[in-house]
Amino acid sequence: MNNLELLRGVPMFARLDAAHLRLLSASLGSQTFGRGATIFCQGSLGNTLYLIVSGQVRIYTNSQLGQEISVMIFRDGDFFGELSLLDGHERSASAVAMRTTTTLTLHRTAFLDAIRSYPEIAVSVLEELSARLRHSNTYIEHLASTSAPQRVVRTLLDLADQHGIIEQGTTRINLHLTQDDLASLAGTTRETVNRVLAGLREQGLIQIERARLSVLNLAQLEQVTV
Template identity: 35%
Template sequence: MSSDDAQVNDHVRRAPLFAALDDEAARELRATMEEQHLSRGDILFAEGDEGSTLFVVTEGKIKLGRTAPDGRENLLGVLGPGEMFGELSVFDPGPRTATATAVTETTLIGLGHEDLDKWIRGRPEVAYTMLQSLARRLRRTNEFLADLVFSDVPGRVAKALLDLARRFGVQGDEGVHVTHDLTQEELAQLVGASRETVNKALADFQQRGWIRHEARAVVLLDVDRLARRAR
């Protein structure tokens, strides 16, 4: 196995779909999945498309978004290696509820409804781990809705930065370096606010010495202060 293959398998093993499987079963399931490559800006599927395939990110980042009737866009999340999406259409085949777009050069593996159904029926532990994943996603959605009602924009920005750091951050000498690969507009869509308001919050955080801006990245210099602001 090459080092690249080993890295992909490490990412795959982190996905809820594979978490309950032993190595042999994981390799067997991986062999049934089709790989896809996307460039930045490529749309994997659009909101309203018919679909019955779930995907696991093995490299890069995918954003999931929805568009309101008036054209406003909202990001539901940004997913990286080891994270899974599209499973709703597997359990309940029908229109996609979001648009999936590549944020960077991205590699994915996909599993169709029929193949997944065979695995779930033969291995209840797979179904259980996927239900846990769906429950966590529902919990995050409930938290996001509560934040929209009870938290101000700076609080939501702080919480989003901490979440991005948890999943994409690398600890360095100065702080946590987070390459989120998002534009300012996309970051604003992620917290459900205008770009101007989000930029004002980020500028305030930087002035206080909590963060430092970089191109499509941020360094968290004072995680504790951000965590207190996110509450």
């Protein structure tokens, strides 16, 4: 599959016609990261936008105590690394490949040229940034106002909403997730995640097979108090 075909599958570029896509594809590179590979680090200079062709990427920050706090998980068709390209500042977070991940890469100069030339891209970027800002505000509110077990349940509900695939009444979260990943997303410890998941399994609300988690009853999970 060539760059033009790959671009067509990226929502941010869905508004562009074939001529614009051809011009933009000429500026793209490609990079593949193995599972666990660091893509970039918080505080580093950033000059590349990444568009995920296939794979899974976790965006996280480090607290003052050295704890990793995951902010977002991105999959096929998502883009990340755009903030440093827009303002020229250091990376505000780190990115790591959770699975083998192939990305298209766009240098800052080409990215800014594309935005200037194609207002449609700027609109898509602003829409996505607005959605991510709302997500971050909600995430911060949950961290400040809920207990650790409650945050684990909220994280499962959010993941089911963002990455869930409904199959015969069950919502399968279409991500490869470890308990460490869930702990980082919920801002808590692995031990707390383990305890909460065990309780939810006993209640028949979730199922876990090979780092794949399914919610068996979303309505009941919404009512859980822990």
